[in-house]
Amino acid sequence: MSNYINTLSKAGKEIFKGKRVLLRLDLNVTISETGGVADDFRIQQALPTIEFLRDAGAKTIILSHIGRHKGDSLEPVFEYMGRDMPLSFAPDLGEATVVQAITALSDGSAVLVENLRRNEGEEKNTLAFAERFAQFADIYVNDAFATSHRAHASIVSLPKLLPSYAGFLFEREIAHLSAAFDPPKPFLFILGGAKFETKLPLIKRYLARADMCFIGGALAHNFFKAKGYPLGSSLVDRRADDISEILAAKNLFLPVDVRVKNKRGTEIKKPAAIQMDDQILDAGPETLRMLDEKIQEAHFVLWNGPIGDYKISGFGEGTETLVRSLVRRKFKDGELVLGGGDTAAVISRMRMTGAFPFISTGGGAMLEYLAKGTLPGIEALKSSAL
Numbered sequence: 001m002s003n004y005i006n007t008l009s010k011a012g013k014e015i016f017k018g019k020r021v022l023l024r025l026d027l028n029v030t031i032s033e034t035g036g037v038a039d040d041f042r043i044q045q046a047l048p049t050i051e052f053l054r055d056a057g058a059k060t061i062i063l064s065h066i067g068r069h070k071g072d073s074l075e076p077v078f079e080y081m082g083r084d085m086p087l088s089f090a091p092d093l094g095e096a097t098v099v100q101a102i103t104a105l106s107d108g109s110a111v112l113v114e115n116l117r118r119n120e121g122e123e124k125n126t127l128a129f130a131e132r133f134a135q136f137a138d139i140y141v142n143d144a145f146a147t148s149h150r151a152h153a154s155i156v157s158l159p160k161l162l163p164s165y166a167g168f169l170f171e172r173e174i175a176h177l178s179a180a181f182d183p184p185k186p187f188l189f190i191l192g193g194a195k196f197e198t199k200l201p202l203i204k205r206y207l208a209r210a211d212m213c214f215i216g217g218a219l220a221h222n223f224f225k226a227k228g229y230p231l232g233s234s235l236v237d238r239r240a241d242d243i244s245e246i247l248a249a250k251n252l253f254l255p256v257d258v259r260v261k262n263k264r265g266t267e268i269k270k271p272a273a274i275q276m277d278d279q280i281l282d283a284g285p286e287t288l289r290m291l292d293e294k295i296q297e298a299h300f301v302l303w304n305g306p307i308g309d310y311k312i313s314g315f316g317e318g319t320e321t322l323v324r325s326l327v328r329r330k331f332k333d334g335e336l337v338l339g340g341g342d343t344a345a346v347i348s349r350m351r352m353t354g355a356f357p358f359i360s361t362g363g364g365a366m367l368e369y370l371a372k373g374t375l376p377g378i379e380a381l382k383s384s385a386l
Contacts, residue, residue, distance in 0.1 A: 005381045007166045008049060008141065013056035018107055019138040020059045022162065023049065024154050026144040026361060027064040027077045027112075030345070037080040041348050042146065042361050049143045049167035050085070050110065060110035061102055061137060063154050064144070065117040078112045087112060093119050095132065102136050122153050130157035140384075143167025145174075146341075146362040148377025149369070156380040164384035169361065174378070176358045177369055179334050183300035185211055190291070190322070192217030193305025193342060196237035198364070201371045206302070207249050212294050214253045216283055216307030216318075223247055223254050224271045232260070232278035253294070257284030259308070259315065282308030283318035292325040301326065303338040304366060310346055319346050326356070333357040339366045 025046045032038040053060045066072050078089040088111045090101035101111045116122040121129025130153040134140075140162040142148065148155055148170070158164070166174075189210035191199060196219050207213050215223060218235045225236055226243050246252065259282035260267050260274065268284045283291075295301060303326070310316030323346065326336065338347075339360025347353055360366045369375050 005166050005378070006164065006384065007171045008052055008168055009171060011165060013052070016053055016056040016058040016139065018057055018059070020061060020102065020105070020136060021053055022133055022137040022140045022158060023053065023060050023062050023110075023167070024140070024142045024144045024147075024158070025049075025062055025064045026146040027062075027074060028066050028147070029077060031067075031076050035076055037076055039345055039348050040080065041344050041353065041359075043077070043081060045169050045361050046143055046167075049141065049169060052168065053141070054085070054108050054110065057107040058139075059102070059105035059107060061105075061133070062110055062112045063116055063133065064112070065122070065147070066115050070115075070118045072115055072117075074112060074115050081112070086110065090114055098133075099136070116152075116154055123150075125151055125153045125157055127153075127157055129153045130161060134158055134161035137162060140164040141167050142377055142381060143169045144377070145170045145360075145375075146365050148375045149362075149365040151376045155377045159380040159384045162384075164381055166381055170377075172358075173360055173362065173366075174369070176334075176337055177360065177366060179300075180302045180337050180370055181373070183209075183302070184335065185300070186298050187300045187302070188212045188214070188294050188298035190214045190216070190301065190303040190307075191219060191305055192303075192307040192319070193340065194218040194235060194237070196222050199305075199367065200243075202304075202367055203246060205371055207246060207252060210302075211251060212253060212298070213249070213251050214291060214294065216255055216287075216291075217305055218280075218309075219305070220254050220271075221280060224274075227271075229272050230274045230276070231280070232262075232274050232276050234260075234274070234278070234280040253290070255283050255287040255307075256290060257286045258282065259284050259318070261312075261315075281312055281315040288318060288321045288325075291322060295322075295325045295329050298329075299335060301329075301331065301336050301338070302370075303336075304340045304343060304363075306342050306346055310342070316346065319343075320350060323347055323350060323352060327352060331357065339363070 030038040260278040306319040308318040341363040
């Protein structure tokens with residue numbers, strides 16, 4: 001990536017001394033019912049870039065979004081981050097508030113600006129909204145890989161207005177995910193979660209590249225449906241295209257048993273034996289043994305998405321067993337790529353983040369980069385004003 005994008009790893013700190021730097025991060029973390037940060041994985045991954053700019057003497061203006069609603073606030077993130085670093089907060093996007101916060105910055109200090117998506121100009125990618133921030137800054141840094149599949153103002157318009165760089169996390173994401181384009185063999189691809197329509201291009205791409213392709217989670221239900229199996233009340237994407245050609249692939253593997261919930265409790269069943277009152281919520285033990293065998297023989301694994309509905313109590317066992325299988329295999333750096341918001345959340349909850357050489361912060365961004373080899377945020381940095 002460094003051949004066509006300017007990166008912090010290639011830049012000297014003297015470039016940033018005394019400069020106002022717009023730093024786009026993805027701080028879209030889970031907020032607990034009590035109002036605190038429930039999972040700080042993305043915050044921790046952003047720290048190297050924040051610390052680099054602080055040590056360089058930059059005046060850092062941190063931009064991010066959070067949640068799905070305009071009323072969602074970054075204040076809990078500010079309170080969490082402010083425990084360990086000098087940080088102020090601009091509580092709204094009003095020009096007077098932002099100007100006051102930026103003017104108060106000294107060399108090495110930082111301000112976090114409130115949720116960008118409170119202004120429709122962010123998601124509509126209006127140049128005027130980008131210019132509101134660009135006028136106060138000298139340099140732009142994108143370290144929000146997980147949001148860089150979105151053509152939003154802070155991702156694709158700001159690089160057109162300012163000299164721009166990719167942050168350390170952004171560069172690391174691209175370096176690790178790119179390993180999936182030419183991996184060592186045998187290559188095992190594991191895809192779970194839901195959103196079949198979104199993930200279908202990835203299935204097609206990696207069926208042609210991987211030696212073994214396992215589809216689990218709710219994604220597998222569409223394959224069961226194509227086989228003519230009853231699904232009971234299980235989640236299925238009704239908009240899915242014809243997948244008969246994919247189903248015939250010899251390197252495709254599906255769950256051979258599943259854990260279901262019904263009026264009798266929970267049961268292990270073969271997919272062909274599902275009844276009307278059954279809801280498939282997890283992989284079964286035979287499936288997990290099969291998957292473990294494939295993991296142990298693989299030289300490269302790419303995994304995105306849980307293989308069960310881990311958010312429902314009692315149905316996270318399959319995904320957690322998969323995590324433990326990967327840990328037991330002891331992959332080296334460059335031999336394992338995993339990610340997705342739900343995937344990272346499971347690993348974080350298990351307190352096993354440190355057991356893996358790399359976990360992507362991206363969900364949709366990871367999938368789009370793997371499918372297309374680029375992202376709107378990458379293309380914007382290529383055409384930077386620098």
